[in-house]
Amino acid sequence: MANSFLRTALNNLVxxxxxxxxxxATGALLSLDDASLAAMGLTRDELRRRPHQRSII
Structure with missing residues (x-):
């Protein structure tokens, strides 16, 4: 069944x-030190490959 216009708009917004x-989130994670990233199971190289945006705060 086709979605209604409002359902499609809501899905696109979400x-x-x-x-x-x-x-x-990726930009914020990049500001953490390597030890904190390792504790979460992430690497800086892995995060750099993801698109990111630094916050202005």
Whole structure:
């Protein structure tokens, strides 16, 4: 069954907000030290490959 116009608009809005949150989260994680990243199971190189945006704060 096809989605209604409002459902499609809401899904698109949620997806866009999720992408924006991922950009900010990756930028914030890049500001942590290597020991903290290792404790979370992440590497700086892995994070650098993801798209990111530094926050202005």
């Amino acid at each position: 997806e866009a907000r999720q992408r924006r949150a991922d950009l900010y």
